Amino acid sequence: MVWNRKIAYVDLSTKKVVQKDIPKTMRQLYLGGRGIDMYLLYNHVKPKIDPLSPENVLFIGVGLVGGIPCLGASRCDIAAKSPLTGAVGDSNVGGFFGPELRFAGFDHLVITGKSKKPAYIWVQDGEIEVKDATHLWGKDTMEAQTAIRHDLGDEDVKSLVIGAAGENMVRFANVRTGLKNSAGRTGMGCVMGSKNLKAVAARGTMDLEFAKPERLLDYCKEMNDMIIGTRWAKTQSRWGTMIIFSNTNTTGLIRTKNFQLNRLEDGQDLEPENIDRYSIGTSGCYGCIVHCRHRYVLEEGPYAPIFAEGPEYTSLGAFGTMVNCKKMETVLVANHLVNKYGIDTLETGGLIAWAMELYEKGIINDKMTGGLKLDWGNEEAVFELIRQIATREGFGNVLANGFRDAIAKIGNNSGYYAIQVKGMSNLHSDERPTPSFALGIATSTRGSDHLRSRPAVDMYGLPEEVLQELYEGPVSSDYTSYDGKSRMVWWQELLYAVTDSIGTCKFQTVFCAVHAPKWNEFSKLIQYATGMKFSKTQLMQIGERIYTLERMFNLREGFTRKDDSLPERYFKEPTPVGFPIAKGKTIDREKFEAMLDEYYALHGWNKNGVPTKKTLAELGLNKEPTHMI
Amino acid sequence: MTVHVKVLLHAMFKEIAGQREILQEANANSTLRDMLDVLAKKYGKEFDSIINPKTGQVTLDTLVIVNGKSIRNPDVQLQDNDVVMITVPVSGG
Amino acid sequence: MQKILFIDPEKCTGCRICETVCSLHHEKVCNPARARVHIAKWETSGLYIPVVCLHCETPICEEVCPVRAIKRDEKTGAVVIDYDLCVGCRLCVLYCPFAGAGIDIVTGKISKCDLCDGDPVCVRFCDPRALQYVKSSRANMMKMRKAAEKFSELMQKLLIP
Numbered sequence: 087m088v089w090n091r092k093i094a095y096v097d098l099s100t101k102k103v104v105q106k107d108i109p110k111t112m113r114q115l116y117l118g119g120r121g122i123d124m125y126l127l128y129n130h131v132k133p134k135i136d137p138l139s140p141e142n143v144l145f146i147g148v149g150l151v152g153g154i155p156c157l158g159a160s161r162c163d164i165a166a167k168s169p170l171t172g173a174v175g176d177s178n179v180g181g182f183f184g185p186e187l188r189f190a191g192f193d194h195l196v197i198t199g200k201s202k203k204p205a206y207i208w209v210q211d212g213e214i215e216v217k218d219a220t221h222l223w224g225k226d227t228m229e230a231q232t233a234i235r236h237d238l239g240d241e242d243v244k245s246l247v248i249g250a251a252g253e254n255m256v257r258f259a260n261v262r263t264g265l266k267n268s269a270g271r272t273g274m275g276c277v278m279g280s281k282n283l284k285a286v287a288a289r290g291t292m293d294l295e296f297a298k299p300e301r302l303l304d305y306c307k308e309m310n311d312m313i314i315g316t317r318w319a320k321t322q323s324r325w326g327t328m329i330i331f332s333n334t335n336t337t338g339l340i341r342t343k344n345f346q347l348n349r350l351e352d353g354q355d356l357e358p359e360n361i362d363r364y365s366i367g368t369s370g371c372y373g374c375i376v377h378c379r380h381r382y383v384l385e386e387g388p389y390a391p392i393f394a395e396g397p398e399y400t401s402l403g404a405f406g407t408m409v410n411c412k413k414m415e416t417v418l419v420a421n422h423l424v425n426k427y428g429i430d431t432l433e434t435g436g437l438i439a440w441a442m443e444l445y446e447k448g449i450i451n452d453k454m455t456g457g458l459k460l461d462w463g464n465e466e467a468v469f470e471l472i473r474q475i476a477t478r479e480g481f482g483n484v485l486a487n488g489f490r491d492a493i494a495k496i497g498n499n500s501g502y503y504a505i506q507v508k509g510m511s512n513l514h515s516d517e518r519p520t521p522s523f524a525l526g527i528a529t530s531t532r533g534s535d536h537l538r539s540r541p542a543v544d545m546y547g548l549p550e551e552v553l554q555e556l557y558e559g560p561v562s563s564d565y566t567s568y569d570g571k572s573r574m575v576w577w578q579e580l581l582y583a584v585t586d587s588i589g590t591c592k593f594q595t596v597f598c599a600v601h602a603p604k605w606n607e608f609s610k611l612i613q614y615a616t617g618m619k620f621s622k623t624q625l626m627q628i629g630e631r632i633y634t635l636e637r638m639f640n641l642r643e644g645f646t647r648k649d650d651s652l653p654e655r656y657f658k659e660p661t662p663v664g665f666p667i668a669k670g671k672t673i674d675r676e677k678f679e680a681m682l683d684e685y686y687a688l689h690g691w692n693k694n695g696v697p698t699k700k701t702l703a704e705l706g707l708n709k710e711p712t713h714m715i
Numbered sequence: 716m717t718v719h720v721k722v723l724l725h726a727m728f729k730e731i732a733g734q735r736e737i738l739q740e741a742n743a744n745s746t747l748r749d750m751l752d753v754l755a756k757k758y759g760k761e762f763d764s765i766i767n768p769k770t771g772q773v774t775l776d777t778l779v780i781v782n783g784k785s786i787r788n789p790d791v792q793l794q795d796n797d798v799v800m801i802t803v804p805v806s807g808g
Numbered sequence: 809m810q811k812i813l814f815i816d817p818e819k820c821t822g823c824r825i826c827e828t829v830c831s832l833h834h835e836k837v838c839n840p841a842r843a844r845v846h847i848a849k850w851e852t853s854g855l856y857i858p859v860v861c862l863h864c865e866t867p868i869c870e871e872v873c874p875v876r877a878i879k880r881d882e883k884t885g886a887v888v889i890d891y892d893l894c895v896g897c898r899l900c901v902l903y904c905p906f907a908g909a910g911i912d913i914v915t916g917k918i919s920k921c922d923l924c925d926g927d928p929v930c931v932r933f934c935d936p937r938a939l940q941y942v943k944s945s946r947a948n949m950m951k952m953r954k955a956a957e958k959f960s961e962l963m964q965k966l967l968i969p
Contacts, residue, residue: 153838155828155933182824189839228852241849265851291841291913299836303829307932314935317776317803321726323935327807332725336800337783359729366854368936370823375935377821378807381854393854399807542806546778547785565785598806599776665783665798 088294089113089150089616091193093715094214096207098281099140099199101216108193112715113618115706118193119149120176121587121632122715123165126196127174128635129711133642137169138255138280140200146187146246146286147194149589151615153185153294153372156306157313157603158591160184160372164246168272169280170257170433170488171509171533173640177260177274178537178586179246180371181267186244189290194715197283206234206245206285211292219284223253226426227262234287245287249428251476252279256486258433258510259476262425266379266395267371270430272510272532273488297617305614309594309603310375318598319376323368326378327399327593328358333545334515335407338664341514342407343462344439345505345653348516348661348668350407358402360414369395376593382418389419389469397421397431403514404435409442410462420468427476436511437485437492438471440504449498456480505653507534508645517652518661519668520544522571525681528650529575531636537592538582541574543600556600566667568677572684580629584608587632631705634689634697638707647695650682716743718795720750725802727761741793747781748789750799765801778802810885813923813931813939814947815858816954820938822849822856826930830921833929841913844921845930845939858939860930861908861921863887869900869909869920886923894918 095104108122116122123145135141145165152159162184168175187193191212204219222230227249235243244263251259252275259275260268269275278284296302313319321329334340335356338349350356361380370377384392397417405411405420424431438460444450445460452459458467458474458481474482485492490509493501505512510533517524522544523536530538543556544565553561553570557577561570578596581604585595588608596602605622613619620628640649656673663669683693690701702708722737729735741750748766755763767774772787779786780800793799824847827840835842845860863880867887870878877893878900880886887908896917900909912919921928923941931941942950 153828155825155832155838185838189841232852265854291839293835293837293839293842293914295837296832299832303832303929306829310933310935317727317774318805321803321805322807325726327805329726329803329805330807333778333780333800333802336723336798337780354735357725357735367818368821369854370821370825372823373825373828374823375825375933377823377936393852395854540806542804545785545806546775546804547787548775549772549787552775593807598804601775667783 087616088296089118089618091148091188092191093194093196094192095196095198096214096216097199098197098201098205098216098283103214103216105214106715109714113150113616115628116632117150117584117587117628119147119152119161119587119589120163120165120178120583121628122194123147123163123176124174124632124635124639126194126715127165127167128639129713130196131167135167137167137172137175137277140198140281142167142277142280144197144274144277144281144283145194146197148184148188149587151611152589153188154302154306154611154615155373156309157594157611158371158374158376159589160374161586161589161591162187162269163586164261164269164274166274166277168532169255169276170273172643173508173533173645174531174636175272175274175277176532177269177271179261179263179267179269180374180591181244181264182372183244183246183263183288184589185372186288186290188294189292190288191290191292195286197281200280201282204282204284206283206287208238209286209288209290211290222284226250227428228265228426230285231263234285238287238289240289243287243289245285247285247428248275248278249426249476251427251429252276254476254478254486255279256429256475256478257488257491258430260428260430262428264395266369266425268425268430270432271535275428296615298614302611302614305610309607312603313594314375316599322378322593322598323376325358325361326368326380328361328397328402330399331402332357338661338668339516339519340403340407341505341516343410344408344443344503345516345655345659346443347663348518349663350410350412353407353412355412355414356402356406356417364418371591374591378593384415384418387415387419389422392419392422394418394422394425396425400513401431401435404431405468408435408439408514409468411465411468412463413465416465416468420472423469423472427472429472429476432513433488433511434472434475435514436505437475437489438468440489441471441481441485443503444496444500447503449500450496454481454484502654505534505655507652508649510534516661518656518673519671520565521568521673521677521681522565522574524652524656524673524678525571525685526575526578528652528682529685531633531640539575539578540597541578542597544571544574548600552600556596566671568674568681572681572688576685576688579633580626583629583632584625587628588612627705630689631707634691634701634705635707635710637689637691637695637697638710641696647682647693650695652678717741718743718793718797720793720797720799722754723798723800725800727803728801731758731761745793746789747779747786747791747793747799750793751779751789776804778804809943809945811941812885812944812947813860813863813921813928814942814950815860816938816940816950817857819936820847820856820858821936822847825933826858826939829929829933833924835914842919844910844919859907861887862906863921863923868903868905872899872903874899881922884923884926886921888922889918889920891917
């Protein structure tokens with residue numbers, strides 16, 4: 087049966103591997119993927135350890151319905167204590183690795199210790215081996231995947247790999263698979279680097295069996311038809327997430343020049359339709375009909391020829407608006423470079439944009455940057471700084487440990503200009519006009535983050551009865567309002583926690599549209615796949631359990647209510663441009679704090695953001711850690 | 716008296732119209748619905764399904780944004796220099 | 809007129825949903841290794857090619873089959889195996905130049921596309937339409953159209969100095 091995949095404990099210090107069954111109770115409490123990873127994180131990582139020490143543990147988990155042919159069920163979750171924030175480290179990745187790991191017989195890997203020499207883990211049809219990776223060390227993320235395939239003599243091997251950034255323990259190094267897919271955030275590639283783990287490779291030919299295979303097949307078709315029939319899915323199939331740019335930049339919701347403007351003037355070249363000049367077609371993750379990324383070719387320019395995939399909306403901001411570069415080609419080159427080095431596009435762009443503002447303000451100078459002219463729009467400086475960060479050279483090394491460390495090194499009020507929460511950079515979105523988004527980045531358990539809760543439907547001005555029905559409580563349809571927005575964030579947090587745990591893609595749930603699949607559809611999919619029945623209420627409770635456990639992890643590490651906040655600039659500097667609805671906006675501190683109170687109450691946490699005894703008892707978390715697996 | 720409205724088109728709307736920006740002239744008392752009708756007649760495909768015929772409202776998988784605000788009921792009067800953006804609700808990162 | 813399985817690699821996004829649903833339909837499990845269709849990928853150059861039985865007009869597998877277990881299903885146009893006759897000698901696997909026949913890794917039997925009795929599940933799920941099940945006249949026209957498009961692109965390149 088599909089939930090009968092195993093968990094394997096791999097000790098890199100001793101090369102010992104132990105395989106165990108995953109008790110069904112774990113599935114009932116946490117489903118799989120992120121849910122079980124979070125349970126493992128809380129149980130296996132001792133409090134206050136150094137995230138770069140061998141004591142940190144890396145978790146890899148596939149979602150409960152991973153591998154089925156709908157809703158982008160390709161997702162794989164990677165977790166550890168974050169070396170960037172010290173909080174929950176967790177990143178979710180699509181592509182083909184997750185399903186391949188399942189076909190190889192495993193749903194969860196728990197990787198402990200540290201290898202003396204570079205190593206990689208090879209998982210094949212129920213067997214796991216730790217292999218030497220000395221020859222792979224130094225290879226970029228694409229080269230490494232190709233080399234592993236050659237090594238193993240199988241073109242269908244799928245790998246999670248790190249690049250130069252992970253090897254150099256850049257704190258926001260990511261984990262990559264394929265040409266485009268990245269477990270981008272919270273520095274999971276850095277943890278792999280600290281363990282001398284270059285890659286995890288998988289190849290499987292084992293059956294994934296289901297409770298009701300015929301009904302599952304029919305229902306998957308029904309889901310796919312429903313998704314692809316919508317305008318948003320058609321749009322995403324054609325241009326990917328880049329299409330968001332058209333809307334947000336026109337309105338004035340995009341961070342430009344770090345945080346100085348909220349719209350990029352003359353930004354037409356960055357509009358998503360221009361990708362057609364470079365695209366040879368789109369590319370999909372495992373079993374996904376939306377295929378939201380382009381395969382693109384750059385035939386000219388200093389880095390040519392480039393063949394790559396992407397870019398995401400995130401990269402349009404990271405290497406476009408935030409650094410004031412106005413050319414699509416700059417974004418395409420930078421996207422390729424960060425992917426090759428294995429470094430988070432968002433964090434990298436955020437740090438470079440911040441450095442540019444410091445340079446403009448004279449807080450850093452040529453002497454500190456080693457002669458790099460960090461002027462707005464200087465694409466050569468952007469490319470060079472990407473390289474320096476990944477290789478920890480020159481000024482890049484000042485940024486390579488992330489915001490907290492860089493602020494400490496640079497001093498001189500530089501922290502004021504940093505757009506980060508809990509030590510992690512924000513997306514290039516400007517949340518001052520949208521309180522719901524602002525609350526979401528403040529409360530996310532992994533630092534400033536749009537993928538823990540972002541209630542994008544808030545932007546659509548939907549009738550309040552539609553919102554009321556969805557969120558089961560009053561929510562204002564005005565995105566600049568604070569009313570009901572805590573409810574929105576709380577609800578989305580639970581939904582995304584469950585989505586990440588069943589292993590489907592967030593783009594195919596209530597992210598883009600209210601009528602997208604959610605609780606009831608998830609419930610049917612789980613039932614047809616596994617035979618296990620969950621009501622909507624039960625699924626929401628699982629979401630609450632996962633999110634509260636993440637909260638408990640952060641509390642144990644010393645995070646408090648104070649950390650659930652926004653950069654000062656959100657409260658002090660009004661948005662300077664944009665449509666009237668987005669212009670002149672700040673976040674009102676009092677209203678923000680009131681939202682936070684409401685938000686804690688919805689979760690069943692007290693005023694300090696600590697789960698109450700009652701909540702813990704209801705969720706069955708009062709005895710954690712319980713060490714069930 | 717006429718009003719001038721700037722219409723910004725994105726995604727498939729831009730592709731069908733072949734341009735990103737249209738300047739639309741309308742009678743002083745005409746509504747957003749009137750203008751969407753004109754565009755539907757002119758471009759047909761996709762433009763003719765911006766309004767849900769059953770509800771008379773903008774369909775849930777379309778965004779019609781007037782001066783930055785998403786409009787569901789198109790019976791709003793157009794003002795001179797309004798900026799109307801027609802696009803698709805997509806999100807992600 | 810007989811329908812045929814029409815493959816258009818340029819439309820393939822490499823998602824491999826065809827493999828997944830093929831195994832789910834035929835074997836009641838998800839396991840691309842047991843699918844009758846496979847996407848051959850050259851990831852670093854972005855090339856995705858669906859590989860599946862082409863249901864040849866003069867099937868080599870039929871020619872080489874010593875027990876005459878391979879024949880055409882007149883209704884669907886599929887080249888199918890009669891498992892009552894098949895002895896599993898694998899000559900079809902050996903001789904097919906298109907890798908249209910394979911060996912099922914669980915049953916050990918010969919496994920090949922049977923066009924799902926006239927409603928190929930891979931086609932139903934392939935939204936980009938890299939796999940289509942169409943009348944042969946239509947397939948010809950699609951090919952011609954594509955050739956014409958390429959020809960016109962070429963002409964434009966030649967005409968614009």
